[in-house]
Amino acid sequence: DAGVIQSPRHEVTEMGQEVTLRCKPISGHDYLFWYRQTMMQGLELLVYFNNKAVMDDSGMPKDRFSAKMPNASFSTLKIQPSEPRDSAVYFCASNFGGGLEAFFGQGTRLTVV
Amino acid sequence: AQSVTQLGSHVSVSEGALVLLRCNYSSSVPPYLFWYVQYPNQGLQLLLKYTSAATLVKGINGFEAEFKKSETSFHLTKPSAHMSDAAEYFCALYSGNTPLVFGKGTRLSVIA
Numbered sequence: 042d043a044g045v046i047q048s049p050r051h052e053v054t055e056m057g058q059e060v061t062l063r064c065k066p067i068s069g070h071d072y073l074f075w076y077r078q079t080m081m082q083g084l085e086l087l088v089y090f091n092n093k094a095v096m097d098d099s100g101m102p103k104d105r106f107s108a109k110m111p112n113a114s115f116s117t118l119k120i121q122p123s124e125p126r127d128s129a130v131y132f133c134a135s136n137f138g139g140g141l142e143a144f145f146g147q148g149t150r151l152t153v154v
Numbered sequence: 155a156q157s158v159t160q161l162g163s164h165v166s167v168s169e170g171a172l173v174l175l176r177c178n179y180s181s182s183v184p185p186y187l188f189w190y191v192q193y194p195n196q197g198l199q200l201l202l203k204y205t206s207a208a209t210l211v212k213g214i215n216g217f218e219a220e221f222k223k224s225e226t227s228f229h230l231t232k233p234s235a236h237m238s239d240a241a242e243y244f245c246a247l248y249s250g251n252t253p254l255v256f257g258k259g260t261r262l263s264v265i266a
Contacts, residue, residue, distance in 0.1 A: 089253050143253070
């Protein structure tokens with residue numbers, strides 16, 4: 042398997058613009074996680090899905106962030122409008138069963154100027 | 155609440171020296187514990203995991219960690235550092251119904 046695939050790898054956008062990050066989990070995995078990594082906060086869990094349904098999005102700023110998983114092989118994280126404080130590396134991860142190890146994508150480095 | 159504390163955001167060792175990265179956890183139930191490594195511009199990769207079997211766990215690249223319940227610790231060690239070990243290391247905890255909880259990470263530098 043190719044692993045968890047994220048796109049784009051890098052994104053530079055202007056404040057106020059909409060940004061969409063994409064993730065393809067490992068085939069057969071039923072859990073998908075979105076994390077944000079910053080120097081100050083480390084790795085924060087934003088939202089996670091089980092069988093395409095949102096299980097917990099309490100870590101996600103809901104006024105500007107939205108996450109969807111329209112099918113088992115694709116998820117998006119959208120930020121609208123983007124702000125400079127959203128600059129971070131966003132990771133998608135997946136696993137089977139929710140527990141134990143998670144398999145991470147290579148991340149999307151987002152810069153909002 | 156479940157939590158992971160990594161002592162030291164940055165550790166620097168000489169090549170060939172012992173590597174010791176500290177991790178303490180808090181969990182209301184017996185935890186599963188993990189160490190992940192992140193190389194520059196890469197995602198996180200699993201180094202090793204403790205899942206309630208042997209308390210001394212061996213991982214990839216010569217790393218190992220020991221689960222000590224009495225100390226609520228899961229420190230990561232390697233007898234001899236190599237330049238290629240320079241990376242960020244994350245300790246993580248799984249305790250039932252919640253996703254992995256990560257520590258803030260420790261950046262390891264290896265000096266030639």
